Amino acid sequence: MRLYLCEKPSQAKDIAKVLGANRRGDGCWMGTDVTVTWCIGHLLETAPPDAYDERYKRWVLADLPIIPDKWKMLVKPKTASQFK
Structure with a gap:
């Protein structure tokens, strides 16, 4: 699995969309073999x-x-x- 850590939620949402991570998790966006999360x-x-x-x-x-x-x-x- 690849993990992407973004600076803020809006940035994570945009990157997740491009990577196909469209399932919303608890503090992250998930897709096939990819997770995009962010800092607060x-x-x-x-x-x-x-x-x-x-x-x-x-x-x-x-x-x-x-x-x-x-x-x-x-x-x-x-x-x-x-x-x-």
Whole structure:
């Protein structure tokens, strides 16, 4: 299956029409071997500092800058259904 990710729903609808994806799904357009979906604002956000260490729950100047080895991303609750 080919997946196309568009910036916004109207763009996805236009591209889906060209690709023959005419069945409306939950947050997408589907066709034979093709799915076209879209984003709604920002689907992910960076995790807050305390997601890396409990001590960062309270801001202390000595802890700054906080630069993790690997950045954690969280799905925004408002856009979770589209992300899934």
